[in-house]
Amino acid sequence: MQQFWSVPKxxxxxxxxxxxxxxxxxxxWKVNFFPPLIEAFLYLFAIGLGIGSYVKEIEGIPYxxxxxxxxxxxxxxxxxFFECTYGSYVRMYYQKSFDxxxxxxxxxxxxxxxxxxWGATRSLVYVIIMLPVFFAFGVISLPLSLFAIPLAFLGGLxxxxxxxxxxxxxxxIDTLNYPSFLxxxxxxxFSGTFFPLTLLPVLFQYIALAIFPLTHLVAxxxxxxxxxxxxxxxxxxxxxxxxxxxxxxxxxxxxxxxxIV
Amino acid sequence: xxxxxxxxxxxxxxxxxxxxxxxxxxxxxxSVYKGExxxxxxxxxAGKTSTMKIIACVxxxxxxxxxxxxxxxxxxxxxxxQRLGIVPQETNLDPDFTCYGNLxxxxxxxxxxxxxxxxxxxxxxxxxxxxxxxxxxxxxxSGGMKRRLILARALVNNPDLLILDEPTIGLDPQARHxxxxxxxxxxxxxxxxxxxxxxxxxxERLCDRLVIMDNGKxxxxxxxxxxxxxxxxxxxxxxxxxEDVLSCLKENRIPFEITGxxxxxxxxxxxxxxxxxxxxxSPHKVLTRPATLEDVFLKLAGRKLRE
Numbered sequence: 151m152q153q154f155w156s157v158p159k160x161x162x163x164x165x166x167x168x169x170x171x172x173x174x175x176x177x178x179w180k181v182n183f184f185p186p187l188i189e190a191f192l193y194l195f196a197i198g199l200g201i202g203s204y205v206k207e208i209e210g211i212p213y214x215x216x217x218x219x220x221x222x223x224x225x226x227x228x229x230x231f232f233e234c235t236y237g238s239y240v241r242m243y244y245q246k247s248f249d250x251x252x253x254x255x256x257x258x259x260x261x262x263x264x265x266x267x268w269g270a271t272r273s274l275v276y277v278i279i280m281l282p283v284f285f286a287f288g289v290i291s292l293p294l295s296l297f298a299i300p301l302a303f304l305g306g307l308x309x310x311x312x313x314x315x316x317x318x319x320x321x322x323i324d325t326l327n328y329p330s331f332l333x334x335x336x337x338x339x340f341s342g343t344f345f346p347l348t349l350l351p352v353l354f355q356y357i358a359l360a361i362f363p364l365t366h367l368v369a370x371x372x373x374x375x376x377x378x379x380x381x382x383x384x385x386x387x388x389x390x391x392x393x394x395x396x397x398x399x400x401x402x403x404x405x406x407x408x409x410i411v
Numbered sequence: 412x413x414x415x416x417x418x419x420x421x422x423x424x425x426x427x428x429x430x431x432x433x434x435x436x437x438x439x440x441x442s443v444y445k446g447e448x449x450x451x452x453x454x455x456x457a458g459k460t461s462t463m464k465i466i467a468c469v470x471x472x473x474x475x476x477x478x479x480x481x482x483x484x485x486x487x488x489x490x491x492x493q494r495l496g497i498v499p500q501e502t503n504l505d506p507d508f509t510c511y512g513n514l515x516x517x518x519x520x521x522x523x524x525x526x527x528x529x530x531x532x533x534x535x536x537x538x539x540x541x542x543x544x545x546x547x548x549x550x551x552x553s554g555g556m557k558r559r560l561i562l563a564r565a566l567v568n569n570p571d572l573l574i575l576d577e578p579t580i581g582l583d584p585q586a587r588h589x590x591x592x593x594x595x596x597x598x599x600x601x602x603x604x605x606x607x608x609x610x611x612x613x614x615e616r617l618c619d620r621l622v623i624m625d626n627g628k629x630x631x632x633x634x635x636x637x638x639x640x641x642x643x644x645x646x647x648x649x650x651x652x653x654e655d656v657l658s659c660l661k662e663n664r665i666p667f668e669i670t671g672x673x674x675x676x677x678x679x680x681x682x683x684x685x686x687x688x689x690x691x692x693s694p695h696k697v698l699t700r701p702a703t704l705e706d707v708f709l710k711l712a713g714r715k716l717r718e
Contacts, residue, residue: 161489163489163520166519166520169519170505170516170519173516174507174508177507245503245505245506245507246501246502246503247503247505249469249499249501249503250499250503250504250505250517251520252469253467253469253492253495253497253499254492254493254517254520254521254568255488255489255490255492255493255520255521255522256489256520257488257489410469410470410471411430411470
């Protein structure tokens with residue numbers, strides 16, 4: 151048990167792995183920058199204007215403004231989660247990139263830490279691209295919404311850590327579908343995203359708060375973009391920080407167990 | 412600390428590696444010295460790759476003493492790996508980059524400044540004759556080109572020790588010869604090279620010294636020529652296996668070995684043995700040839716497999 155909890159030794163070299171992914175990302179920037187833009191427009195039109203014309207307001211807030219932070223939070227979740235599940239798995243298993251990297255001064259801890267940092271960076275980039283669109287449509291308010299950018303990195307790191315735990319234990323790339331459909335999809339719907347958490351039965355509200363990381367990310371994001379700050383932001387932040395630390399540590403230890411034999 | 416003059420680049424004593432209940436490396440001891448080409452020979456599953464991975468600091472040993480450049484892989488892996496060049500058995504080039512990109516990106520992992528990395532990458536592409544493929548993605552390379560690029564990649568940090576695990580596996584004869592040529596060149600430049608192979612001609616051609624491994628143990632150690640001389644002799648006479656020949660050999664008290672459908676006689680003088688055979692045993696076909704490492708290998712490892 152202890153091996154899962156020991157704090158891994160990570161060096162500055164982790165950034166070299168991060169940088170490698172960054173270079174590949176920017177070389178194919180057209181495919182990478184387009185989806186977040188399209189996604190922002192799609193959600194705004196389909197859900198915001200479509201459903202929004204029936205559901206005018208939620209808790210006194212225009213519906214589009216209510217869901218805008220949720221769309222940002224879901225994008226944070228998806229980009230980090232899918233990068234560190236399918237993306238990392240392909241690099242680990244099919245491309246054998248991790249094997250190549252640990253033959254250099256990089257350690258496996260550095261490599262996985264670099265992958266996690268990169269997953270968080272994907273979330274950051276996504277939000278940076280979406281924010282101007284949302285601002286142009288007047289569904290978020292400045293300047294507090296700018297804090298969504300650092301929040302995207304933190305939230306991204308949390309989902310990257312969770313994702314990497316699945317990647318470390320998955321027997322094949324196909325079984326990564328389970329966490330995607332059984333964890334990520336329900337979370338995107340029942341975390342106070344498109345309707346308030348309070349509409350759920352009380353028990354489910356507690357479950358959402360206890361085990362859905364997205365609930366906390368959406369809550370903070372909404373406080374920033376509306377804006378509607380409250381003291382509970384500290385609790386949400388603390389929850390995210392603790393979960394991020396725990397899962398990133400376990401992810402690195404599980405990966406070392408998988409790859410170093 | 413560190414002042415102790417340690418003779419070998421690699422010093423291994425009683426190295427053991429266990430995976431679960433399986434003992435892959437079973438207490439081996441050897442040294443590799445500066446400037447030599449040291450080979451690990453053996454059938455699949457002999458423990459060669461496990462040994463390479465332990466030396467390369469990517470797999471922890473179960474027990475035993477191990478020093479690479481006088482350092483312990485358990486304590487200073489990054490410092491050791493900074494000075495190693497690794498050619499793995501599996502091709503693990505980065506498919507997201509071109510040939511040049513692979514070398515340049517890999518240099519970054521060694522903290523090599525960009526301008527030096529750039530110069531070195533260009534130089535190495537020429538060295539492995541991939542200059543024309545500079546901007547081609549690695550997926551479009553043939554198997555032989557990929558192996559050459561991996562060799563180039565292993566050289567980006569000017570390693571003090573080059574470790575090659577089956578460097579020519581699955582290559583056609585032309586590609587193998589090109590790799591051999593490059594390795595010979597590196598050897599001539601004074602590089603220390605450790606390689607594994609199950610191609611005996613490759614070992615004979617390249618290695619100054621080698622060990623033959625089987626079942627995790629080192630069976631013999633020495634230079635290819637010495638091993639051949641010591642375990643087989645100078646020459647081999649092959650003759651077909653018939654009752655007449657066998658009884659004739661026994662009559663003339665010539666020691667022989669049956670391999671499949673032929674009889675092999677290891678000797679210092681093939682001429683004499685052949686003459687006796689032709690004069691007394693009336694064989695259909697007699698073949699004489701110099702003894703090779705393959706004969707040593709089959710004598711030592713082949714017999715074991717039959718048990």
